[in-house]
Amino acid sequence: MSHDDETTKTKHRSDAIKRGTERAPHRALLRATGVKEEDWGKPFVAVVNSYVDIVPGHVHLQQFGRVVKEAIRAAGMVPFEFNTIGVDDGIAMGHSGMRYSLPSRELIADCVETMIEAHQLDGMICIPNCDKITPGMLMAAARLDVPTVFVSGGAMRAGRTPDGEAINLATVFEGVAQLKAGKTSLQRLQMLEESACPSCGSCSGMFTANSMNCMSEALGLALPFNGSALAGTDERNDIAKRAAFALKDAIERGLTARKVLTLEAFDDAFALDVAMGGSTNTVLHGLAIAREADVDFDLARIDAISKRVPYLCKVAPSGKFHMEDVHRAGGVPAILSELRRLGVLHLDRPVVGASSFGATIESAKILDTEVIRPLENPYTKQGGLAVLYGNLAPEGSVVKTGGIEPSMRKHEGPARVFDGHDEAIAAIHAGEIVAGDVVVIRYEGPAGGPGMREQLEPTSAISGRGLGGSVALITDGRFSGATRGACIGHVAPEAAAGGPIAAVRDGDRIAIDVEARTIELKVDAAEIAARLRALAPREKNVSSRWLRRYAKLVQSASRGAVMGD
Structure with a gap:
């Protein structure tokens, strides 16, 4: 890096660790990580991964992180990957380990803040998927207020019994109770255990992970179909590649997380959530994220949204459909397109990857009205x-x-x-x-x-x-x-x-x-x-x-x- 760079007007947040003669020691360390001479003028961005081996929703994220990093390089930026912890709520369920699940959300937010602030990175792509990881990272994004794009790891396929019945993790939990009540056999419970979770990915119903990953779309920090595209697919990889260019655009536009996470964004995200009957955990997490974003959002506002937004998409455990069905039927954009007809959405607000929120659902439509019902035929007139x-x-x-x-x-x-x-x-x-x-x-x-x-x-x-x-x-x-x-x-x-x-x-x-x-x-x-x-x-x-x-x-x-x- 030439001495001329010392007088160059700062272009990036990361200039604090890479520009000027006094940063020669910093550059020496960065060179040891693989940073090349041609990289100094590029944005330095974090890949906030949550790969851990014990969580099926995250076991594939090491390889997925490589896809994201390659896309970041292709977009003309320099990636630096780090990992967070992740608790699998299903495995932690029913014993003292569950006491660590919700607190892990706070640890994740604090750790992301620590890494981004300590190294003065210009933005981040977050790769969450399950349980408390998505909200923890969203809290960090709101707190840090740097350009951010979310790309979750993707949903799991529904399990199938030998006779073709779609099942999921909840089926196994209920099967245990059925066995204890003498209502099923040990052989059937074994079959459910072996069939319910057939692949990597977040559990296949509208559980907390998929609820939060869908809400990330509506909040405006994730690209369309982030919530429903299945794990390990070419489509999921394509979302990751496009996310890198969305982050580059956000950095160039100065579109930071808090400019996206507005009161209107939370209203729209909960409109989607109640239309899909999402997990009650979304309430805890939505309130926590809004607090980090300094947005005045409370329980009464959530209930008011639910009173005026109908229940359009009934996903397991409340119904027979799973995330793969929602995706096939048009995904989150199709549901939002129906809510747009209701007039409850804020279409002009900023989002990553598009000119406005409205632009992300402009051409969306329902492809299966049994899975996603139109406004004229809701499950209930009020939300879930x-x-x-x-x-x-x-x-x-x-x-x-x-x-x-x-x-x-x-x-x-x-x-x-x-x-x-x-x-x-x-x-x-x-x-x-x-x-x-x-x-x-x-x-x-x-x-x-x-x-x-x-x-x-x-x-x-x-x-x-x-x-x-x-x-x-x-x-x-x-x-x-x-x-x-x-x-x-x-x-x-x-x-x-x-x-x-x-x-x-x-x-x-x-x-x-x-x-x-x-x-x-x-x-x-x-x-x-x-x-x-x-x-x-x-x-x-x-x-x-x-x-x-x-x-x-x-x-x-x-x-x-x-x-x-």
Whole structure:
């Protein structure tokens, strides 16, 4: 690099590590990584990969990262790859490991920030796929405010039984409960285990991973079909190649993440989410990402969107279709095209890879009206998520309405109270829960868990025992996207914070009304207050320093379960 470069006006953020005579030591180190003389004037960009061997949604991302890096070089930029951690929620489910899943979102965001800021990179292509990795990276993008494009690893194919029935991971969880209830055989469960996850990729239904990868499209940080194109396909590789040129364009235009992640972008992303009946985890993550972007977005706004946007695409576990069907039917652009007809989208806002959000769905159309229904024939007139309030959840609670049987949209029954996941699952498997009950699982909130464990095992056990149409479940924990049924999570304030859920006793009547958006403990206010005053302090037997620190800093689920400053 010549001395003339010292007086050259800074063109890139990365000039802080590569321009001027005082940066000779830095260039010496960069040369050792393979940077060549002709690279100094190019943008230096991060490839934020989440390759890990133990997660099927990520096991292929080492090779996929190479595709992205080659595309970045072809676009005239210099790639620097690094990895994040990744927790597989399915493998962490049902034991103490699940306490680390939601906290991993914060670690991922912090680690991405650390790498980008320490090395002053000009932008990044993020390669997430599953569970908390996509939201963690989105939080980092919002926090850093550098040009960013997301390219997820792609969805898994649906599994198939020998007779051709489409199945997925939730089928296996429910199969375990069916076996314990004597409703299926060990041989059938073995078949489900061997058939449900046939390839790499994010689990094939509208679970959290695919919900977030679809929302990334609507937010405007991912290219069309990012949410539905299958893993390991030429189409997925083509999206990666185009993403590199989209990033180059964003850098040249100065289109940073916060210019994309506007209030209107969050509105449109949740319009898509409720139209697809996405995972309730999207609520936690959407609130957290909006906070990082300094966008004023709350539970009430999400519920208002769900009230005016119809449910158009019913994907497993709520329906029989999987992401490959959604892709075949036109993908996210086709769903957004229908919502455009409704007039709820903000078409002029900026996105990566196109002149505007509207341009990304201009030519989209539904190719299979059984998979993606038109506005004239929705599953329901309102969307697939709802926020319920009441004396049991003064700050709110969340339910995936698309997974509820009509008979359970209004329900009242006696409480069966359990202080934690393990007590509840033992009682369900023992046959102690009967039709009409309202199962209450508490002290599983962000701080109380700590870690806000997903309750897929209890919800699958209820469904597997044939009680999904007669038993409700309420928790200050959260649910997997694979959960279905009258399952209400994120109850806030949580029990550990002295929320009313801590006052519930066995036999108390609880009334749920999804249409009215209410959840009520049928106990008078004075008695609830007296019970809460009488509660003895709970000792937290948590050996992990990380989880103890998380429990001290984490905020309410109603605010996205983010860690306080």
